[in-house]
Amino acid sequence: MNRETTPRQKEPAANPRRHPRHQRRAAQHESAHSDAHPEPPPPPDLPLVPRSAPTLISTDAELHDLIAHLRTLDWFVFDSEFIGEASYHPRLCLIQVATPDRIALIDTLAELDSTPFWRLVAEASIEKVVHAGAQDVEPAFRYANAPPANIFDTQIAAGFAGMAFPASLSKLIQHALGVKLAKSFTFTDWSHRPLTRVQLRYAADDVRYLPALRAFLVERLESSGHAAWARAESEALCDASLHLFDAERDYLKVRGAGGLEPRGLAVLKALFGWRDRSARDADLPPRSFLRDEVLVDLARRPPKSVADLSRVKGLPRPVEAEHGEQIVALARKALEGPYPPALATPGDEPPDDRFRIDALWSLVETACFGRGIDPAVVGSRQDAASLFRALRDGNADHHRLMTGWRGEAVGRLVREVLAGRVQLRLGGGGESGLLFSAAATAP
The missing domain is CATH 3.30.420.10 (Ribonuclease H-like superfamily/Ribonuclease H)
Structure with a gap:
């Protein structure tokens, strides 16, 4: 910016x-x-x-x-x-x-x-x-x-x-x-x-x-x-x-980026930074200069020549005429590598992991509801998925759900449940919902 x-x-x-x-x-x-x-x-x-x-x-x-x-x-x-x-x-x-x-x-x-x-x-x-x-x-x-x-x-x-x-x-x-x-x-x-x-x-x-x-x-x-x-x-x-604009981070926010392979992500990152610079020069919003779906199409099927751009649906002809050679050059350079890592999506999760991630997110939601906090303020299932991977790899200490106020609101409870010191139970009688209580200790 x-x-x-x-x-x-x-x-x-x-x-x-x-x-x-x-x-x-x-x-x-x-x-x-x-x-x-x-x-x-x-x-x-x-x-x-x-x-x-x-x-x-x-x-x-x-x-x-x-x-x-x-x-x-x-x-x-x-x-x-x-x-x-x-x-x-x-x-x-x-x-x-x-x-x-x-x-x-x-x-x-x-x-x-x-x-x-x-x-x-x-x-x-x-x-x-x-x-x-x-x-x-x-x-x-x-x-x-x-x-x-x-x-x-x-x-x-x-x-x-x-x-x-x-x-x-x-x-x-x-x-x-x-x-x-x-x-x-x-x-x-x-x-x-x-x-x-x-x-x-x-x-x-x-x-x-x-x-x-x-x-x-x-x-x-x-x-x-x-x-x-x-x-x-x-x-x-x-x-x-x-x-502040950060091409290294923000290209993943492009609609449709999640469906790209690593080589396509490399092209997307290169074209994403170019789009922002070009839009700034033209004094236009980046998505008005070139729509996200066009960027993703170019990343999925990188053009090898300017002639290839004619088949790209939605690519404005003035942009093709003025920037076509640069688009092709950026795509060619990006394909030389290195490639960004593949993005994890729910569809890629093994069934056992998906169950554990859903359970982890349910734990976060339950902790939020118990405190009168909307879970959407704390995070999303995607955050729970990344926390699951961090816990599995032993590097969860700095995860956003485990630090700052989020760590106080839900992170400590997550650790206690995973350590077996706190258990969930279904409320009965005058109680309602999922409740937390100290885990029973062996005699």
């Missing part, structure tokens, strides 16, 4: 390849500008829910005053609206900020420099509250050239507070506060100016209830003893590796 400071946004590339979201965004934009659209009801009178109309911030002086106010607080909430399908970096259009008594909307397309706000996001002295905030905190790297700090994510926190993970903001607000949010305009054209009253209201509502939701979740987390774990997982959003 580009780490330079970019206080002014570059205009998106001309005539980007059409993305499926364009049509959805256009429809929502038309609805938001319709005079027939109903006026949302007034906000309810609830503690920590600001009822005032939002203040639009469109100058550096106004932003300076807002930041000065935020610096007097222990925490504030924020969200952002952006358009991600038209440029390499999402085009930031609006930042919504809320405290228990006010809402401000920062117009990042106005004549202001939003860098001071992102510097505040990078300061550890003030807590920033977000919901599903990975994309919301990422601009701190580009604008402030620093990682975000002291982040509290309500979606993550809910998973530790006896609620589902991942849950939408509307579902959490309805569950916690009894408020049903109106239809969202996530895909409206946030770059169009002026913003309509409907857009402004819905933008404000995205942060209006977060102060009250934070209070609800903090109380639950403290009563359950999970506050430190929830904050640790929220802080993981500040890890640079989550946001």
